[in-house]
Amino acid sequence: MAKATFKIWRGDSSGGEFKSYDTEISPGMVVLDAVLQIQGEQAGDLACRWNCKAGKCGSCSAEINGNPKLMCMTRMNTLPQDAPITVEPMKAFPLKKDLVTDVSWNYRVKEKIKKFKPRPPDATDGTWRMVQEDIDRVQEFRKCIECFLCQDVCHVLRDHHKHEEFIGPRFLVYAAALEMHPLDTEDRLRDLKDESNIGLCNITKCCTKVCPEGITITDNAIIPLKERVVGEFYDPITRFLKLFRKKR
Amino acid sequence: MAAEYQTFEHDVLVIGAGGAGLRAAIEASTAGVSVGLVCKSLLGKAHTVMAEGGMAAAMANVDDRDNWKVHFSDTMRGGQYVNNWRMAELHAKEAPDRVRELEAWGAVFDRTKDGRILQRNFGGHKYPRLAHVGDRTGLEMIRTLQDHGIHQGIEVYMEVTVIALLKDGDRVVGAFAYEREHGRFRIFKAKAVILATGGIGRAYKITSNSWEGTGDGHSLAFDAGAELLDMEFIQFHPTGMVYPPSVRGILVTEGVRGEGGILKNSEGRRFMFDDIPANYKDQTSDTPEEGWRYVTGDKNARRPPELLTRDHVARCIVREVKAGRGTPNGGVYLDIAWIKEKISNAPEHIKKKLPSMYHQFKQLADLDITTEPMEVGPTTHYIMGGIRVDADTQASTVAGLFAAGECAAGINGANRLGGNSLSDLLVFGKRAGEYAAKFAQENDFGQINSEQIEQTVKWALEPFEKQTGENPFEIQHELQEMMQDLVGIVRTEDEMQRALIGVRELRKRSKNVKATGNIDFNPSWHTALDLHNLLNVSEAITLAAIERKESRGGQFRDDYPAKDAEFGKVNFTIKKDAGGEMKIERVTILEMPAELKQIIEEMG
Ligand SMILES: Cc1cc2nc3c(=O)[nH]c(=O)nc-3n(C[C@H](O)[C@H](O)[C@H](O)COP(=O)(O)OP(=O)(O)OC[C@H]3O[C@@H](n4cnc5c(N)ncnc54)[C@H](O)[C@@H]3O)c2cc1C
Ligand code: SF4
Ligand code: SF4
Ligand code: FES
Numbered sequence: 001m002a003k004a005t006f007k008i009w010r011g012d013s014s015g016g017e018f019k020s021y022d023t024e025i026s027p028g029m030v031v032l033d034a035v036l037q038i039q040g041e042q043a044g045d046l047a048c049r050w051n052c053k054a055g056k057c058g059s060c061s062a063e064i065n066g067n068p069k070l071m072c073m074t075r076m077n078t079l080p081q082d083a084p085i086t087v088e089p090m091k092a093f094p095l096k097k098d099l100v101t102d103v104s105w106n107y108r109v110k111e112k113i114k115k116f117k118p119r120p121p122d123a124t125d126g127t128w129r130m131v132q133e134d135i136d137r138v139q140e141f142r143k144c145i146e147c148f149l150c151q152d153v154c155h156v157l158r159d160h161h162k163h164e165e166f167i168g169p170r171f172l173v174y175a176a177a178l179e180m181h182p183l184d185t186e187d188r189l190r191d192l193k194d195e196s197n198i199g200l201c202n203i204t205k206c207c208t209k210v211c212p213e214g215i216t217i218t219d220n221a222i223i224p225l226k227e228r229v230v231g232e233f234y235d236p237i238t239r240f241l242k243l244f245r246k247k248r
Numbered sequence: 249m250a251a252e253y254q255t256f257e258h259d260v261l262v263i264g265a266g267g268a269g270l271r272a273a274i275e276a277s278t279a280g281v282s283v284g285l286v287c288k289s290l291l292g293k294a295h296t297v298m299a300e301g302g303m304a305a306a307m308a309n310v311d312d313r314d315n316w317k318v319h320f321s322d323t324m325r326g327g328q329y330v331n332n333w334r335m336a337e338l339h340a341k342e343a344p345d346r347v348r349e350l351e352a353w354g355a356v357f358d359r360t361k362d363g364r365i366l367q368r369n370f371g372g373h374k375y376p377r378l379a380h381v382g383d384r385t386g387l388e389m390i391r392t393l394q395d396h397g398i399h400q401g402i403e404v405y406m407e408v409t410v411i412a413l414l415k416d417g418d419r420v421v422g423a424f425a426y427e428r429e430h431g432r433f434r435i436f437k438a439k440a441v442i443l444a445t446g447g448i449g450r451a452y453k454i455t456s457n458s459w460e461g462t463g464d465g466h467s468l469a470f471d472a473g474a475e476l477l478d479m480e481f482i483q484f485h486p487t488g489m490v491y492p493p494s495v496r497g498i499l500v501t502e503g504v505r506g507e508g509g510i511l512k513n514s515e516g517r518r519f520m521f522d523d524i525p526a527n528y529k530d531q532t533s534d535t536p537e538e539g540w541r542y543v544t545g546d547k548n549a550r551r552p553p554e555l556l557t558r559d560h561v562a563r564c565i566v567r568e569v570k571a572g573r574g575t576p577n578g579g580v581y582l583d584i585a586w587i588k589e590k591i592s593n594a595p596e597h598i599k600k601k602l603p604s605m606y607h608q609f610k611q612l613a614d615l616d617i618t619t620e621p622m623e624v625g626p627t628t629h630y631i632m633g634g635i636r637v638d639a640d641t642q643a644s645t646v647a648g649l650f651a652a653g654e655c656a657a658g659i660n661g662a663n664r665l666g667g668n669s670l671s672d673l674l675v676f677g678k679r680a681g682e683y684a685a686k687f688a689q690e691n692d693f694g695q696i697n698s699e700q701i702e703q704t705v706k707w708a709l710e711p712f713e714k715q716t717g718e719n720p721f722e723i724q725h726e727l728q729e730m731m732q733d734l735v736g737i738v739r740t741e742d743e744m745q746r747a748l749i750g751v752r753e754l755r756k757r758s759k760n761v762k763a764t765g766n767i768d769f770n771p772s773w774h775t776a777l778d779l780h781n782l783l784n785v786s787e788a789i790t791l792a793a794i795e796r797k798e799s800r801g802g803q804f805r806d807d808y809p810a811k812d813a814e815f816g817k818v819n820f821t822i823k824k825d826a827g828g829e830m831k832i833e834r835v836t837i838l839e840m841p842a843e844l845k846q847i848i849e850e851m852g
Contacts, residue, residue, distance in 0.1 A: 012768065028492020028613065040721035044772025045765030049289070051458040054498050054608055056387065057293045073611055096429055097769040104406075107291065107398075115399045116354035127348055129363030135356050139381065142356055142388060146292055181354065 004081050006034060008046065009088040012097045018086065019043075025076055032060050032071035035087060035099070047098040055212060058147030062099050063088045068149040068210045090152040103148055109167050112195065113175055117186040134182045141177035141221060143213045144170065150207035150217060156200050167196040169207035169217045176221035179228070189232045198226055253433045253701070258284035258403065259688035260681070261423060261438035263410050264465065266294035267386075267673030268653025268680070269444030270393035271346075275681025276442075277400045281688050284436060285397075286405045286425060288460050292394045295446045295458055295654075296673065299386025300501035300604065302368055302378030303670030305343035309364045311375040311547060316340040318374050320844070321851035323668060325527065326372040326557050327632070327661020328801045329816060330478070333840045334639035335659040339668070339675050346674035347379050355392040357381055369506040369543060371555040372665040374531065374851075376545075383501050383604045389670060408434060410464065411777060412704045413441060413472040413649065414696055420472055420648040421694030424704050428774065431767030433705060437696060439688035442642075442680050443469060443635060443651040448482075448785045450724075450778075452628035453732040456488055456499040462778040463785035465655035469635045470784055470830075474644040476822040477657040478633035479785070480792035481802040483664055484737045486561035488627025490579035495612045497627040500582065500605060502666045504622075505554040507601050508543045509584040510536075511565070512621070513573035519580075520553035523564055528556055540590060559663045559801045562626040566737055569625065579625035585618055594618065626737055630669065631785075632660040632802055633792070636821060642680035645823075648687065648694075652680035662801025710759075711776040717762025720776035727754050727782055735790050740806045744794045751787045758783060791832050792820045 002025045007018040021038045032050055039046045051057040053072045060071040065079060065086055079085050093101040122128050150169040156162050167175075175192060178184055192198045201222055208217045215221070259281035262273045269285060277283045287294060306319040319340035324331055351357065351365065357379050358366040367376045381388040398404075407428040414422040414435070422437040445465030449457025470476055487500040505511075513519050524532050532553050533539040539552025554561065565580050574580060584602070588594035595618035599606050602617070609615045609622060634657035635644050642650045653673045660668065711720070727750075734747035758780070763773035798812035799805050818834045825831040840848075 026493055029494045030612070033494045039771055040719075040725075044719065044721065044763065044775075045768075045770040047769035047771065049293075051289055051293045051295070051460065052298045053458070053495075054298070055611070056384070056604065057297045057458075059289065059293050075611070100769055103290065110395070111398050115395065118352060118354075121352075127364065128351065130356075130359055131363050132359040135359065138356050139358075142381070142391065143384065145297075145387065178354075181356070184354075 002081070004034065004076065005084040006038065007084045007086045008035065008038070008098070010046070010098055011095070013095050020084065029076045030072055031064055031074045031076065031085070031087065034076065035071060047096070047100045049100055056145060058145030061090055061147045061149050061152065063090060068152045070147060070149070070212050073212060090148065092152045092154070092158040093148070105163055106146070106148055106151065106170065109171050110174065113167070113171060113178070114186050114188050114191065116178055116181065116184055118183040119185050128183055130182050137220060138177050138180050138182075140215055141173050141180075143215060144173055145213060146170065147212060149210045149212065153206045153210050155204065155206070162200060165197045166200045169201070169222065171196065172198060172201070172225060173215060173217055173221045176225050179225065189229050192225060193229045193233060198222070198229060201226075253435050255435040255437060256284060256403075257437045257693065258282050259438065260284070260440050260442065260684045261286065261436050262442045262444060263423060264294070264444030264446060264653070264655070265291055265404070266296035266444060266446050266653060267389055267393065267670060268677040269294070269442070270390065270397050271674050271677030272442050272444055272652055272681035272684070273402045274393065274397050274400055275678045276685040277402050279682060279685035281685045283402045284405065284438070285402050286408045286410060286423070286436065288407065288409050290406050291404055292390055294390065295460060296386045296390045296670070298458070298499070299389070299670055300383040300499065301370060301503040301506065302380030302385045302667050303343070303347060303389065303674070304370065304373060304377045304665065304667035305347045305379055305671050306340060306377060307344045307347065307365060307367065307379070309360055310367045314375040314377060317847045318851060319343070319377065321848050322373055323659070323665060324661070324848060326663050326665040328663060328811070329661065330800065330819060330837060331661030332639055332658030333844055335676070337844060338639060338679075339659050339672055342675045343671040346671065346678065350389065350392050350674070353392050353396040355388050357388070368503065369551065369555065370666040371502055371505070371561070372557045373667065378667040380503070383503050383602050385670065409774065409777075410468060411708060412700070413468050414700060415472060416694030416697065418647055419694055420646055422696060424701055426708065428769050431770065431773065435696060435701070437693055439691050439693055440648050440650060440684040442684050443649065443655055444653045444677065444680070445655045447654045448631045449628050451728065451731050451782050451786050451789070452736070453728040454488065454497040455628040456485060456497055457628070462781050464778070464781045465651065466634055466788070467781035467784040469644060469646070469649065469651065470788070470822070470824060472646055472649065473824055474646045474649060475636040476633065476788055477636040477819055478661070478792070479631075479788040479822060480796050480820065481632035481660070481662050482628065482789065483558055483630040483632060483802050484562045484626040485629035486558055486565055486626055487582055487624040489613065490575070490623045490625045491577040492613060498608070498612070499627065499629065500622060500624050501602070502558075504582060504584050504602060504605060506543065507584065507598070508540065508587045509554065509582050510552070510586065511554050511561070512581045512583060513568045514575055515573055519568050519573070520556070520561065520564060524553055524556065525560060532556065557663055558666065559804070562737060563804060565626060575623045577623055579623040581621040582624045583621035585620060630654065630664055632662065632664055633657045633789070640679065641683035642676055643683060648691070650680045650684045652676040662803065708777060711761055711763035711773055712767065714760065714762040717760050718757055720761040720763070720772055720779060723754055723758055723761060723779055724775055724782065727751070727786060731786055731789075735786075735793055738804055738806050739793055741794065744790050747790045748787070748794070751783055751790060755783050787830055788822045791822060791830055795820050795832055795834075
């Protein structure tokens with residue numbers, strides 16, 4: 001059987017280095033298989049997160065040969081095997097150990113976004129009616145598995161460390177899912193402008209490129225939200241009309 | 249002394265943040281008590297996130313003949329009548345409200361043409377009954393509960409593993425845990441504790457379960473003196489991936505068959521037509537034509553044999569493979585691509601209905617399910633057995649301890665119907681939360697036993713004290729291989745007796761495992777501690793499977809291939825005896841009230 005060489009980041013918040021491991025490669029293997037095999041056979045204390053091994057839980061995010069990816073969905077045969085394969089933790093978050101980062105910031109950000117607030121039920125049995133076409137977009141956003149790879153590549157967070165000001169693409173998608181939910185009656189536009197600082201996104205689309213769920217983050221979520229914010233706060237005609245209409 | 253460890257206090261402590269734990273935590277906090285929620289992974293990553301096909305609830309949105317009575321009788325039939333009928337009744341009655349509640353909390357289910365929640369066909373359900381979102385229903389459910397729960401004031405402790413329940417006399421009064429990052433121990437004092445720790449799949453080699461499925465709740469409850477029930481009943485899901493080897497066991501949702509997918513052997517024969525159990529003959533189609541009409545919504549058609557219960561389908565697949573009619577990699581073919589003969593836009597339809605299956609095969613197996621058949625075979629999926637609970641309150645047999653979700657037993661009997669787990673999590677998660685909160689309101693905190701804590705710490709740190717010792721991963725693999733070979737889909741007395749000896753052997757060796765490196769986020773240490781739970785559940789499964797000398801649902805005995813009416817009247821419980829050993833007992837199933845009996849008779 002073929003062997004591959006891995007260079008895996010080992011270390012914690014105080015520092016670390018790449019360590020080299022050789023391991024057997026069997027057909028169909030993904031990077032996560034190799035990492036777990038190394039853990040089981042050579043490095044019992046190698047820390048990494050995983051759960052589903054099928055791209056459904058968003059636990060196993062890492063940077064493989066420099067590209068932010070899910071380890072469980074990255075097939076070995078998609079990587080050049082004449083050079084060592086590097087595996088390192090996400091960069092936009094503080095390191096805990098090896099491949100495990102402290103993503104708790106994401107959980108704190110989510111709590112600050114106003115929760116879902118439905119309109120009163122439509123039907124006498126206490127339920128609502130929604131047609132499929134009206135929820136297709138929201139369902140796209142709700143595919144998010146919270147892998148935080150989009151957060152990892154967004155330069156506002158990764159390079160400029162604006163974690164205190166900017167909520168990042170994941171939570172713009174989350175806010176968009178709430179704002180475009182046909183039943184929702186909450187208003188989050190002011191928060192998006194002032195608290196979430198949606199204006200800091202300059203539409204580089206890096207987030208969309210890495211999303212393993214194929215969510216069109218920038219075009220479908222961020223841009224429409226930006227338009228709504230502009231419409232609400234900067235467009236004089238809408239501002240005038242707003243005096244006469246209630247939010248649906 | 250106990251004081252060295254950081255201590256947290258909550259009225260109700262919920263262990264596990266899958267669907268059951270989250271729903272329980274929400275309910276308890278709504279009742280006004282303080283709630284702590286502990287989980288081994290990050291919030292939102294529990295097993296529930298992987299559920300695909302849907303949640304069963306008789307809302308009758310697609311077929312108005314459906315109602316709780318039909319759901320109840322389907323569940324009992326699927327469980328071969330050894331279910332806790334009261335749980336099956338409550339589940340069938342309450343599931344629709346629990347699903348609608350999710351919608352009120354923001355879940356976005358697929359819709360019917362008239363704008364209601366769409367329901368799909370699944371094995372063993374008479375009518376289309378599974379509310380779903382494509383094939384990622386579990387994600388929708390866990391995210392909805394998570395996003396609702398974070399605004400409820402629940403204190404969440406992520407990446408914290410409970411290793412013992414703390415007792416004050418006969419009552420559970422808290423839990424002892426370590427946090428993964430630095431291996432620091434934690435004391436959780438609580439007036440009531442709810443276990444919602446999920447399944448045991450990791451006791452087997454081929455499984456759809458994640459690393460978390462090590463039966464912790466089963467084992468914690470057993471250690472604390474609670475009774476386990478029905479441990480012999482394990483569900484081997486008929487369709488796991490078989491190739492490439494690295495993905496072996498990953499689930500292929502039953503939704504594929506619900507959407508018209510058919511099973512074929514290497515000779516191209518649709519073998520499921522060859523063996524239809526007598527009690528399902530009336531409900532099963534005679535011809536492929538009728539089967540297709542059923543999956544496309546013809547109310548007069550009966551379901552295709554591919555949608556028979558999972559235990560049966562899994563055994564038929566094993567039979568085909570054993571008879572030499574399997575695929576090159578030891579499975580059978582599951583074909584959804586064939587529907588292009590029936591509908592014009594088949595590839596788009598498949599991608600829309602089964603998006604994550606499409607991606608899973610494309611990315612992991614280089615296979616396009618819209619043009620080629622998949623290779624599938626059975627995978628260890630779910631345990632029907634678990635902690636014995638009171639149907640109404642989810643109280644275990646130990647005061648102060650409750651259980652809900654996959655780690656609790658009763659509703660499913662000998663075999664679970666697909667889709668009944670997600671709704672079970674909601675129905676009984678809610679009930680557990682409600683009654684645990686009530687218990688907490690009526691009782692004070694108990695005394696923490698510092699001796700118990702010292703003993704647990706000593707045990708937990710042993711893997712670091714060895715100079716030489718075995719690799720914990722190695723023991724885990726050996727156990728998994730053994731359970732797969734000796735206590736798998738087809739069982740015999742002789743093999744299981746060997747398994748019992750094997751488990752005891754591995755238990756001895758597990759005392760001598762060694763962790764590599766230091767205590768910070770150290771998987772070898774975590775695995776070393778998990779072994780205790782895996783060994784406990786493996787022993788319990790084997791003991792119970794030996795005791796049930798018949799075949800029923802998830803238990804198939806080659807040496808007793810028939811169903812035996814006498815065993816249909818009993819369940820088996822397992823409990824710790826005075827010497828700390830496992831004691832198995834036979835309990836007679838309570839007689840069903842006349843009105844439930846009547847329902848079952850009427851439904852045929
Ligand atoms: C791939 C797949 C698809 C499925 N599809 C369906 C479906 O379509 N419909 C359906 O009804 N069912 C389905 N099932 C079954 C269903 O998903 C599970 O039975 C259900 O999700 C279990 O939920 P739970 O809340 O009981 O536990 P889980 O979701 O497994 O959560 C367990 C929780 O307990 C925590 N935990 C465990 N041990 C400890 C410990 N020692 N200390 C602290 N925390 C601990 C874990 O961290 C986790 O948070 C599927 C299962 C799989 C694997
Ligand atoms: S498009 Fe905006 S949110 Fe996405 S990566 Fe670029 S700056 Fe960040
Ligand atoms: S939007 Fe995509 S990349 Fe971002 S967290 Fe969600 S799934 Fe991951
Ligand atoms: S392990 Fe779940 S996404 Fe990779």
